[in-house]
Every structure is written in C-alpha cells, then in structure tokens.
Amino acid sequence: MPASDTLKPPAVETVGLTRTFRGARARRGRPAQAEVRALAGVDTRIERGEIFGLLGPNGAGKTTFLKILTTLLSPTAGTARVAGFDVEREPREVRRRISLVSGGETSGYGILTVRECLWMFSQFYGVPNRVAWPRIDALIKIVDLEEQTHTRINRLSTGQRQRMNFARGFVSDPEVIFLDEPTLGMDVNAARALRGYVARWVRERAGRTVLLTTHYMAEAEELCDRIAIIDRGRVLACDSVPGLRRQVQGGQHVELEVRPADGALPDLAALAGVQAAWGAPHPERGTRTVKFRLPPDTPLVSVLRQLEQVGVRIDGVATRETNLEDVFIAVVGRGLEDTGGPE
Amino acid sequence: MSGPLAASLALNLRATAARTYVRIVGSIREWTWIIGDAVLPNLGMCAFVLLYRTLGAPRSFEALAVFGGILSTYWLNVLWGMGSQFYWEKQQGQLQLYFAAPCSRMAILTGMAIGGILMTTLRSLFGVFMGFVVLGVRVPSFDVGVLALVFTLTMTSLYALGMTLASLFLLYGREAWHLSNALQEPVYFLSGLYFPLRALGALGAAAAGLVPLGLGVDALRQVLMGAHAEGFLPLRAETLILAGFTLAFLVLARAALAYLEGLSKREGRLTQRWQ
Numbered sequence: 001m002p003a004s005d006t007l008k009p010p011a012v013e014t015v016g017l018t019r020t021f022r023g024a025r026a027r028r029g030r031p032a033q034a035e036v037r038a039l040a041g042v043d044t045r046i047e048r049g050e051i052f053g054l055l056g057p058n059g060a061g062k063t064t065f066l067k068i069l070t071t072l073l074s075p076t077a078g079t080a081r082v083a084g085f086d087v088e089r090e091p092r093e094v095r096r097r098i099s100l101v102s103g104g105e106t107s108g109y110g111i112l113t114v115r116e117c118l119w120m121f122s123q124f125y126g127v128p129n130r131v132a133w134p135r136i137d138a139l140i141k142i143v144d145l146e147e148q149t150h151t152r153i154n155r156l157s158t159g160q161r162q163r164m165n166f167a168r169g170f171v172s173d174p175e176v177i178f179l180d181e182p183t184l185g186m187d188v189n190a191a192r193a194l195r196g197y198v199a200r201w202v203r204e205r206a207g208r209t210v211l212l213t214t215h216y217m218a219e220a221e222e223l224c225d226r227i228a229i230i231d232r233g234r235v236l237a238c239d240s241v242p243g244l245r246r247q248v249q250g251g252q253h254v255e256l257e258v259r260p261a262d263g264a265l266p267d268l269a270a271l272a273g274v275q276a277a278w279g280a281p282h283p284e285r286g287t288r289t290v291k292f293r294l295p296p297d298t299p300l301v302s303v304l305r306q307l308e309q310v311g312v313r314i315d316g317v318a319t320r321e322t323n324l325e326d327v328f329i330a331v332v333g334r335g336l337e338d339t340g341g342p343e
Numbered sequence: 344m345s346g347p348l349a350a351s352l353a354l355n356l357r358a359t360a361a362r363t364y365v366r367i368v369g370s371i372r373e374w375t376w377i378i379g380d381a382v383l384p385n386l387g388m389c390a391f392v393l394l395y396r397t398l399g400a401p402r403s404f405e406a407l408a409v410f411g412g413i414l415s416t417y418w419l420n421v422l423w424g425m426g427s428q429f430y431w432e433k434q435q436g437q438l439q440l441y442f443a444a445p446c447s448r449m450a451i452l453t454g455m456a457i458g459g460i461l462m463t464t465l466r467s468l469f470g471v472f473m474g475f476v477v478l479g480v481r482v483p484s485f486d487v488g489v490l491a492l493v494f495t496l497t498m499t500s501l502y503a504l505g506m507t508l509a510s511l512f513l514l515y516g517r518e519a520w521h522l523s524n525a526l527q528e529p530v531y532f533l534s535g536l537y538f539p540l541r542a543l544g545a546l547g548a549a550a551a552g553l554v555p556l557g558l559g560v561d562a563l564r565q566v567l568m569g570a571h572a573e574g575f576l577p578l579r580a581e582t583l584i585l586a587g588f589t590l591a592f593l594v595l596a597r598a599a600l601a602y603l604e605g606l607s608k609r610e611g612r613l614t615q616r617w618q
Contacts, residue, residue: 021611067611070443074608095445105436111369123361124444124451126354152372 009084011176011209012046012069016078019064019233038064040233041078046209046226048175051202053224054213055328061233062213066178069211070100083175096125099177101169103184106161110154114145114164117153118171125172132171139167142197144190162186166194170201176209183219195223217324227324231332245322248330252294254303255318259287261311271306273298278329287315293326358446359454366424366458370465381466384419385473388412391537392478403571404538406482407564409474411536413467414560417501418530420463422523425505428455429513430520438513442607448600452509456502482567490566493578496585497559503592504555510599514606530554535561539573547575555588 018041023033038061046052054062067073068080071091079086085093108117115136122132140149143163148156156164162185169177179198183191202208214220220227221241228238237244258265268274268290279290294300304314370376391408432438441451474480512522533543533550534557540547551557562581564572575581 064611072439072442072608073611092445095443098443100440100443102436107435107437107440109365109369109435111372112365116364116368120361120365121440121444123357124441124446126350126357126445 008048008207009081010045011048011050012044012052012080012082012211014042014044014065014069014078014080017042017044017065017068017075017080018077019061019068019073020076038233039068039075042230042233042235044228044235044238046211048207048209049202050225051198051210051212051223053220053227054211054230055217055220055227055324056213056230057332057334059232060230062230063180064233065230066100066180066211066213070098070178071095097175099125099169099172099174101166101177101179101182103162103179103181103186105165106158107165107168108153108161111152113150113152114140114156115149117164118168121168122171127172135173136167136171139170142193143167144193159186159190163190163194173205175207176211179210179212179214181214182212183214183216191219195219199223217328221324229328229331237327237331241324244324244327244331248293248322248327251296252300253291253320253322253326254294254300255289255291255320256307256314257282257287257289257316258307259313259315261313265290265312266307266310268292271303273303278334293330354445355447355450358444358450359457362451362454363458363461364454366455366462370458370462377466380416380419380463381469384416385412385470387415388470388537389473389478392474392480401571402481403568405478405480406474406568407539407572408537409470409478409480410564410567411534411538411560412474413470414497414534414556414563415531415536416467416470417460417463417498418534418556419527420459421501421505421508422526424459425452425455425502426508426512426526427520427523429509433513442604448604449506449597452506452596452600455509456506459505460498460502483569483571485567485569489578490563493559493562493566493582493585496582496589497555497563500555500585500588500592501559503589503596506596507592507599510596510603513603530556533557535575539564540575541573551575555585555592558584558588 017039018037019039021036021038023035024030026032040061042061042065054065056062064073068075068087069082071087071094074088079088081087082094083097085097087094108120112120118136118139119129119132122136127135137149140146143166145160145163145167148160148164153161153164166182169179169182182198183194186194198210198212202210210223212220212223224241226238226240227244228235229244230236237247239247265279265288268279269292273294274292278292279288281288292303294303300317300319304317307314370380388408388411391412392405395404395408429438432441441448515522530550531537533547534540534554535543535547536556540551540557540561543550547557551561558575558581561572561575562578562585565574565578565581576584
C-alpha cells in the first residue's frame with residue numbers, strides 16, 4: 001500500500017452495523033411475518049487499495065451491507081463510513097466517490113447505444129466530456145464490446161448488457177467500487193477477463209478499493225486480498241485466503257464417490273471421526289460424492305471400513321489441500337448454495 | 344461562485360443535459376412513437392374542429408379546439424413521460440443507480456422535463472399543421488412576446504407538476520399505469536381542452552385550481568384569440584397563478600423526492616424492482 005494511502009481514512013469502516021426489516025403485516029388470511037435481522041452488528045475495516053471479498057450464502061446480508069454502504073439503505077443501528085464520510089450524514093460526499101455494479105442488472109435505456117449509455121452515466125457523476133469519451137472507449141475495449149459500440153442496448157444479448165453494465169461502474173473512476181455478484185451468469189472467458197481488469201485497476205491506480213460479493217469461491221480466492229465470511233448478518237471470519245485456510249487446517253479433506261447398497265446413505269457426520277460432512281448426488285451414475293474433514297488423529301481407513309460395514313461401496317477416494325470452500329463450510333456449517341433467510 | 348458550489352452546479356447541469364439527450368434521442372429514433380405521440384392525439388382535435396364547422400358554430404370555436412388539441416399532447420407527455428417515469432425506471436433497475444449517483448434527482452427530472460417539452464413541442468407542430476394549414480383555422484394577430492411568456496409559464500407549471508407526480512406515482516407502484524390512465528380523460532375535460540373553461544362554471548374553477556393545464560390553455564387562448572377566447576380569469580391573473588403553480592410544484596416535487604428517498608432508505612423497498 002502506498003504511504004500516502006495510510007494517511008487517508010480507510011475505504012470502508014463499519015461499527016456495529018445493524019439492519020432490521022419490519023415483517024409484513026397480517027392480511028387476507030396470511031399471518032404476519034416476523035421481523036428480519038439482515039445485519040447484526042457488523043464491524044469491518046477495509047483499507048484503501050484492497051480487494052475485499054464478502055462471501056456468504058443467500059440471505060447472509062451481503063446485499064444489505066452493500067446497500068447501506070452505497071447510501072441506498074439506512075442502518076437501524078451502528079455507523080458506516082466510506083472514504084471517510086458517514087453514509088447517513090454525508091451521503092453526497094460518499095456518492096461522489098463510489099460506484100455500484102450489480103450482476104444481472106440491465107441498466108440503461110434500450111434506445112441508446114452502448115457508447116451513449118456509458119456517457120449518460122458518466123454525466124451523472126460530472127465527468128467532463130474530454131475525460132469521459134476516451135475513458136468510455138477504453139472501457140468498451142476492455143469489456144470486448146467494440147463491435148457493439150454503436151449498437152442500441154435493446155439489441156444486445158444479456159451477456160453483452162452485463163459487460164456494458166460492468167463498464168458503467170468504472171466510467172466515473174470511483175475511489176471505492178462495490179461489485180455485487182458482477183460476473184453472475186457471464187460466460188467463463190468474459191468473467192475471467194473482467195476479473196483480470198479488476199485486479200489491474202486496483203494495482204495500477206493507487207488507493208482504489210473494491211468490495212466484491214460473490215457466490216464463486218474461485219473468484220473470491222483469485223481476486224481478494226481479504227475475505228469476510230458472513231452469515232445471518234454476522235461476520236464469522238475475516239482474513240486473507242491463507243489466513244482463513246490456517247483456521248481450518250490440522251485435518252485431512254477427503255472426497256469419496258460412493259454407491260450406497262440400497263440407495264440410502266448413512267449419516268456421515270455420525271461416523272466416528274468425521275467432521276463437517278456434505279455431499280451431492282450423481283443420479284446419472286447412481287453414486288454420490290461425499291466430502292468430509294478428518295481430524296489428524298483419525299485414519300481414513302477406519303472411516304472406509306465403517307462405510308463398508310453398512311453396505312456402501314466406495315468407487316473413488318481423493319484427499320486434498322484445504323480450499324476456500326472447506327473454510328466456508330467449516331465456518332458457516334453449510335455450503336454456499338444452501339439457502340438461509342431473506343437477503 | 345465558490346468551488347464546491349460551482350462543481351455542484353456543473354455536475355447537475357451535466358446530469359440534466361444527459362437526461363435531456365435521452366429524451367431527444369428516444370423521440371427521434373423510434374418512428375412508431377412519433378405516430379403514436381404526434382398524430383393520434385390530434386385526431387380528436389380535428390374531430391372537434393369539423394364538428395364545430397358542421398354545426399355552424401362561430402369560427403373562434405374551431406381555434407379553441409385547435410389550441411386545446413395541441414396542448415393535450417403535453418398533458419400526455421407529462422403523465423406518461425414524467426409521472427410514470429420513475430416507476431418504469433424502477434422496473435428497469437435504473438432507479439437505484441439514480442439514487443446512488445452524486446447528482447441531484449431534481450436535475451434528472453429537470454432533464455426529463457426539458458427533453459419532454461422540446462420533443463413534444465416538435466410533435467405539436469403536427470397539430471399546428473393540421474389545425475392551421477389542413478383545416479384552415481385562423482386567429483387574429485397577437486403579441487409574440489406575451490405568447491412566449493404565457494407558453495413558458497404553462498410549460499414550467501405543467502412539467503413541475505409532472506416532476507411531483509413522478510415521485511407520487513412511484514409510491515403507488517404497479518398502480519401508476521392505472522393512475523396515468525385515470526387522470527388522462529378527466530383532466531382533458533376539466534381543463535376545457537375543446538371548449539371554453541368558463542363553460543364549466545364552479546367545477547372549472549376548482550379544476551383550474553388543481554391542474555395548470557386548464558389555466559394554461561385558457562391563457563394561451565386569450566393571447567391568441569383576444570375577446571373570442573371567452574377567458575375564465577383576466578390574462579394577468581392567470582399568468583400570475585401559472586407562475587405560482589410553477590413555484591409550488593417545484594417545491595412539492597423536491598419535497599416528494601426527499602420523502603421518497605427517506606422512505607426508500609428506511610424501508611428499502613422502492614429502489615428494487617421486486618420489492
């Protein structure tokens with residue numbers, strides 16, 4: 001981090017950030033819904049120049065967190081500062097310095113061309129034309145929309161619109177950019193190119209900060225300097241990827257492909273020595289993949305024997321290093337795709 | 344002008360210009376919209392002119408109908424292009440980007456209004472052509488300066504109302520479309536678009552006190568037709584009321600936006616299309 005950046009306030013700082021949503025009132029025979037606590041006292045500090053990831057299952061509170069930081073939502077309690085400004089008391093100062101990109105969003109007017117649309121948004125941020133146009137043309141090239149520069153937005157494919165939307169986020173050259181699932185639904189190559197751009201953007205422009213929420217573990221692992229794992233409105237762990245890995249090391253990560261004798265699999269977590277088990281079926285092969293963690297003092301062979309005793313045939317065995325998914329499951333207690341409460 | 348103030352002014356002027364540009368481009372690129380916005384609204388006006396002519400009414404009645412018809416296109420634009428706009432923006436997922444941008448939302452609404460006035464004025468030329476060229480309706484000589492003043496005040500008051508409606512309609516969510524429909528014909532009637540406002544008596548006075556269209560039409564008729572316009576109030580009074588409308592609706596629009604933003608931030612349900 002450049003020395004000048006350490007003198008500036010952090011890019012994002014939250015203290016006890018809490019947000020509660022009132023439940024729907026009872027009407028027409030439907031019972032009233034309970035109040036939902038989307039954020040429950042979140043404390044974070046994101047330094048300038050960081051790519052900070054927010055990882056959590058659906059309903060963890062990621063989007064609520066981003067909405068508060070982008071001045072779209074008020075916190076119920078606690079404080080949030082972005083680039084040194086309070087989101088509640090100084091929203092205009094915050095808005096001058098930030099940008100928000102939500103994956104799957106289809107911003108812009110269909111009647112405008114890609115270039116015009118990006119220009120329109122640059123004007124909402126007061127970017128002078130002599131700066132805006134070269135920047136827009138460069139961004140169009142980066143998101144690989146050169147051929148569509150003068151194409152109307154309503155004639156773009158969904159993926160092309162998403163890439164344009166991604167470019168929109170950078171057109172004001174914000175100090176802090178909030179990327180909410182930016183590569184959601186994008187093809188692999190486009191997503192890789194955009195990840196590359198984000199990494200370069202932060203590296204080449206001193207003090208620029210990215211707060212990224214994503215469902216893709218690999219994306220978080222590849223991009224982020226630090227990751228906060230959030231669930232049910234609480235930050236459960238926050239560290240660099242190696243730091244998070246260290247938190248769950250000391251065991252063996254095992255992946256088995258098994259064929260249960262009568263189609264039913266015994267409760268793996270009940271087997272002696274097994275920790276944090278989860279799995280996925282493969283109906284086409286009639287097998288299941290099961291993953292679990294073993295403490296250092298438990299030999300794998302003892303688990304395999306226990307499975308064979310209950311009639312489970314083992315088609316494959318693999319052990320591997322701790323990855324972010326392991327960390328996530330160890331911290332949250334379930335996989336990323338499992339649904340929690342409302343976001 | 345101090346630095347921050349100048350920067351803020353520049354930012355909001357850019358935002359206004361950008362949103363005006365969208366309106367202009369939108370009106371020019373889609374020819375089907377031009378037919379819908381320019382040709383169809385004037386068919387009613389032509390019908391009234393021909394009806395008055397067939398009935399042998401005074402020629403001034405034909406001019407009354409032409410001015411009413413021309414101004415009806417503005418009311419359509421205020422309802423559908425201003426009042427309903429934030430609702431459409433929300434459906435497109437754009438509204439939260441407006442709320443997260445540093446420019447004032449009033450600047451964006453002003454851009455919509457300026458673009459709307461410009462393009463509707465262009466479209467209203469079709470009404471002028473139909474009324475005065477094709478149907479041969481005539482008016483006596485008039486003061487261009489007074490006409491420009493009254494027209495400007497009519498437009499500013501009408502579009503300031505549209506800026507207020509933009510926030511209010513958004514609060515009604517999916518009902519915005521029905522609201523626009525519901526307000527279209529009654530306001531045509533209560534504004535005396537095809538007959539003198541005076542004919543409505545007390546009802547006309549009440550309507551004129553709510554929506555600037557009626558007073559605007561009446562004032563423009565007085566400028567263009569003199570005594571034949573059968574004006575509702577003296578021209579000077581109507582001009583002052585229109586200026587008052589402009590001011591009141593601009594203040595209301597700002598207050599409605601602030602209320603909307605506060606509600607949105609408190610409840611978190613106005614800026615997302617699924618909420």
